[in-house]
Amino acid sequence: MIEHLRGVLEWVGSLGGWGPAAFIGLYVLGAVAFFPGSILTLGAGALFGLPKGAVIASLASILGATAAFSVSRYTARGWVTRRLGGHAKFAALDEAVKRGGWRVILLMRLSPVFPYNVFNYAAGLTDIPIGQYIWASWLGMLPGTVLIVYIGSLAGGVAEIGRSRAKSPLEWALYGAGLLATLIVTVYLTRLSRKALDRRLKHHG
16 A cells, blocks of 8 residues: 555656645545545655645645535435444534534544544534534644644655755754654643543533
């Protein structure tokens, strides 16, 4: 699978100005088909670097999340219900969203109790308005997206050594410092959101 993915990413990179559009299209299809979004987000960093990769991956992830949400709510609701409706985690999510609305979506995205793909479909079965789902999901996914793109951009930089000018020790030190800062912020936000989500769920029983 890794080799196929690498080939696809190389094809996207060969498209020039059409590359971002092709990447976004692949990401949306992957979200609907349950392909791990984090792998494609890493690919965005390797292909486009920062900050361009973060913008592209963020747009792609929210479009993919919206597509899967729409399939769950409007097209395949019965199929999704049969597979997720009986799970205890979904019952907790459904009840929390009824009481907390977009705040719960935001906290879930910051501190993912559900994997990205599963959450997209599970949220489609709740009563959350699609507009609130979109912006709360986008905001909640943003810190993690930036972190993963950053890691992907570092991997892309390593792969380019020998084909272009190697980065100096100072450049790598700045990359490392930026990665560490991004990681600290992301972990901090994740811990805060997890605590807030636990309090909200306990409050509502």
